[in-house]
Amino acid sequence: MQFKELIVQETNNICEQLSSYEDRHTSFKELFLTKDTINFGPIKLLDRASIAMRTVILFLTVLTIYFFSTLDYQSIDVLKGFTDTFVNFKTMLLNPYAQRFTLGEAFYNVVVTLGLAFLTTLIGGIVALLLGLLAAQNLAPKQVTNLIKGFVAIIRAVPTILWVLIFAVAAGLGSAAAIIGMSFHSISYLTKAYSESFEDLDRSVIEALMASGANWWQIVFQAVIPSSVTYLLSWTFLRFEINFANAVAMGAAAGAGGIGFDLFMAGGFYFDLREVGFITYLIIAIAIVLEVFSTNIKGKLQKSI
Amino acid sequence: MALLELKNVTKNYNNECCALDNVSFSVDKGEFVSIIGPSGAGKSTLLRCINRMVEASSGEISVDGVISSSLSKKKLRKLRTKIGMIFQHYNLVDRLTVIENVLHGRLGYKSTLAGVLGRYNQEEKSQAYRIIEILGLNEQIYKRCDQLSGGQKQRVGIARALVQNPKIILCDEPIASLDPNASKIIMDHLRNISKEMGITIIVNLHQVEVALKYSDRIIGVNRGKVVFDGAPCDLTTRQIRDIYGSESEDLIFELGERHAG
Numbered sequence: 001m002q003f004k005e006l007i008v009q010e011t012n013n014i015c016e017q018l019s020s021y022e023d024r025h026t027s028f029k030e031l032f033l034t035k036d037t038i039n040f041g042p043i044k045l046l047d048r049a050s051i052a053m054r055t056v057i058l059f060l061t062v063l064t065i066y067f068f069s070t071l072d073y074q075s076i077d078v079l080k081g082f083t084d085t086f087v088n089f090k091t092m093l094l095n096p097y098a099q100r101f102t103l104g105e106a107f108y109n110v111v112v113t114l115g116l117a118f119l120t121t122l123i124g125g126i127v128a129l130l131l132g133l134l135a136a137q138n139l140a141p142k143q144v145t146n147l148i149k150g151f152v153a154i155i156r157a158v159p160t161i162l163w164v165l166i167f168a169v170a171a172g173l174g175s176a177a178a179i180i181g182m183s184f185h186s187i188s189y190l191t192k193a194y195s196e197s198f199e200d201l202d203r204s205v206i207e208a209l210m211a212s213g214a215n216w217w218q219i220v221f222q223a224v225i226p227s228s229v230t231y232l233l234s235w236t237f238l239r240f241e242i243n244f245a246n247a248v249a250m251g252a253a254a255g256a257g258g259i260g261f262d263l264f265m266a267g268g269f270y271f272d273l274r275e276v277g278f279i280t281y282l283i284i285a286i287a288i289v290l291e292v293f294s295t296n297i298k299g300k301l302q303k304s305i
Numbered sequence: 306m307a308l309l310e311l312k313n314v315t316k317n318y319n320n321e322c323c324a325l326d327n328v329s330f331s332v333d334k335g336e337f338v339s340i341i342g343p344s345g346a347g348k349s350t351l352l353r354c355i356n357r358m359v360e361a362s363s364g365e366i367s368v369d370g371v372i373s374s375s376l377s378k379k380k381l382r383k384l385r386t387k388i389g390m391i392f393q394h395y396n397l398v399d400r401l402t403v404i405e406n407v408l409h410g411r412l413g414y415k416s417t418l419a420g421v422l423g424r425y426n427q428e429e430k431s432q433a434y435r436i437i438e439i440l441g442l443n444e445q446i447y448k449r450c451d452q453l454s455g456g457q458k459q460r461v462g463i464a465r466a467l468v469q470n471p472k473i474i475l476c477d478e479p480i481a482s483l484d485p486n487a488s489k490i491i492m493d494h495l496r497n498i499s500k501e502m503g504i505t506i507i508v509n510l511h512q513v514e515v516a517l518k519y520s521d522r523i524i525g526v527n528r529g530k531v532v533f534d535g536a537p538c539d540l541t542t543r544q545i546r547d548i549y550g551s552e553s554e555d556l557i558f559e560l561g562e563r564h565a566g
C-alpha cells in the first residue's frame with residue numbers, strides 16, 4: 001500500500017525533526033513546565049493612539065463624575081422622577097386609547113402625513129434626477145459637477161427643520177413652508193445619491209455610444225438610467241421613509257397638519273398620555289408597513305433587473 | 306477615390322509632443338488594415354481621430370468624401386453613424402439585454418425623442434435579429450450582457466457596430482482580452498465582414514502574427530509616426546524592429562517560427 005507507506009514515512013520524518021529540535025533545545029515538556037522568567041513585554045504596546053485613547057477615557061470619566069456631583073437637582077426627587085417617567089411610559093404604551101378622534105379620523109391624518117412625505121419625495125426626486133445628471137462626473141463637465149455638488153452639500157449640511165423655518169419666514173408656518181423646506185432638503189440628498197448611482201456606469205460605455213452617433217439625452221435614457229434604476233429606486237424609497245419621519249415632526253413643529261399635529265396636541269396641549277401612546281403605535285405600524293413594502297420591492301427589482 | 310484619407314494628421318495632448326506626428330495614408334473600400342506598434346505609440350489616438358472622439362491638432366481627415374474637422378455637431382453625428390467602433394473591453398451596457406445593446410447602434414439615426422423612448426421600427430429590429438443570427442448569438446438574444454462570456458460580448462459589440470450600416474469599422478484591440486479560440490472567432494467574423502459586406506476594417510493589434518494572417522495591409526506606428534505601410538508579405542524582420550524598437554526580439558522569434566512552420 002503506497003499510501004500507507006507514505007504516511008509512515010511522513011510521520012517518521014516529523015518525529016525525526018522534532019527530536020532533532022529537542023536535541024538543540026530543551027524538550028518541549030520542559031519548556032512548558034518552566035514557571036520562571038520568560039519575560040514578555042506588555043501585550044499592548046503603548047503607542048500614541050492608545051495614549052490618546054486612555055486620555056480621552058480618563059477625561060470623560062472625570063467629567064461624568066464632576067457632572068453628577070455638581071448637578072443642581074433643585075427640588076426634584078430623582079427617584080420619584082424616574083418612577084413617574086416609568087409610570088407615564090406605562091400608561092402610554094399599555095393603555096393606548098384615542099378620545100378626541102375616531103379611528104377613521106386618525107387614518108385620515110396618517111394619509112395627510114403620508115401625502116406630505118410622498119409629495120416632497122416626488123418633487124425632490126424629479127428635480128434631483130436632473131441635477132444628478134449634471135452632477136455625475138461621467139455625464140457633465142467637471143466645473144458643472146463641482147458647482148452642483150458643492151451647492152448641494154451646503155444645502156444638506158443644514159437640517160430639514162431649519163429649512164422649513166427659513167421658508168416659513170416667507171410662506172408662514174404651515175404646510176406650504178413644510179413642503180418647500182422638506183423638498184429642498186430631499187433634492188440635495190437625492191442629487192448626491194443619484195449622481196453617485198449614475199457614476200457607476202463606466203465612462204467608456206458612454207464614449208462607445210457617442211462614437212456611434214447617439215446624443216446626450218439618448219445616452220442618458222438608453223444607457224445611464226437603465227443601468228442605475230435599482231439604485232435610484234432604493235434611494236428614493238429610503239428618502240420616502242426619512243420624509244415620513246420628517247413629516248410627522250413637521251406636523252408638530254411647523255404646524256403642517258397630519259398625524260404629527262395630533263401628536264403635538266395630545267402631548268403638549270391636552271397632556272393625554274393614552275392618546276400619545278395610541279398615535280405612537282399608529283406611526284410605528286405605518287413605519288413597519290413602509291419598511292416591509294420597500295424591502296419587498298427592492299428584492300423584486302434586484303431579481304428582475 | 307479613397308474611402309478614408311488622412312493628410313498630415315498631428316495630435317499633441319496638452320502641448321506635449323506628439324501622440325501623432327504627421328500621419329498620412331488612405332484606405333479603400335473593403336480593405337482590412339491592421340495597425341501595429343508598441344504600447345503608447347499612438348494607435349488608439351489614431352483611431353479616435355478618425356471619428357473625432359479625439360480632435361486632431363492639425364491635418365485633414367476625410368471619410369467618404371466628407372472632411373470631418375469642420376463639421377457641425379449635427380453633421381458629425383451623421384458622420385459617426387457611418388463609422389462603427391469596437392473596443393477591448395466591449396463597452397456594452399451590462400444590465401441590458403443583447404438585443405437592447407445591439408439596437409443602441411441605431412441611436413445615431415434617430416431623433417432625440419425616438420431615441421430617448423427607445424422606439425425602433427420593424428425594419429431596424431429585423432435587421433438586428435439578422436445580424437445577431439449571423440454572429441451566432443441567437444440563444445443569448447434576451448440574456449443580460451453581464452451573463453455573457455468575453456467572446457460573446459465582443460460579438461455583441463460587433464453586432465452593435467454592424468447595425469449602424471457603417472462604411473468603416475474601427476477596432477481598438479478587439480482581441481486583447483480574449484483567449485485564442487474566441488480571438489479566432491472574432492477575427493474570422495471581422496474578415497468576413499470586410500470581404501463579404503465590403504466594409505472597411507481598421508484594427509489595432511498587439512499580436513503581429515494575427516495581423517500577418519488576416520490583414521490586406523499593415524501600418525506600423527512608432528512614437529506617433531508611420532514607419533511601415535504595406536502588404537503583410539513585405540513586412541521583414543528589420544521593419545518589425547523599426548516598429549517595436551529594441552523590445553522586439555521575441556516577436557521576431559515568433560515570426561521566424563511562422564516562416565519555418
Ligand SMILES: Nc1ncnc2c1ncn2[C@@H]1O[C@H](COP(=O)(O)OP(=O)(O)OP(=O)(O)O)[C@@H](O)[C@H]1O
Nearest residue numbers: 318319323324342343344345346347348349350351
Ligand atoms: N487623454 C490623454 N491625455 C494625455 N495624453 C494622452 C491621452 N491619451 C493618450 N495620451 C498619450 O498619447 C500617447 C499615445 O497613446 P495611445 O493611447 O494612442 O497609445 P496606444 O498605441 O494605443 O497604446 P496601447 O497599445 O498601450 O493602447 C501616449 O504617450 C499617451 O501617454
Ligand SMILES: [Mg+2]
Nearest residue numbers: 348349350477
Ligand atoms: Mg490603445
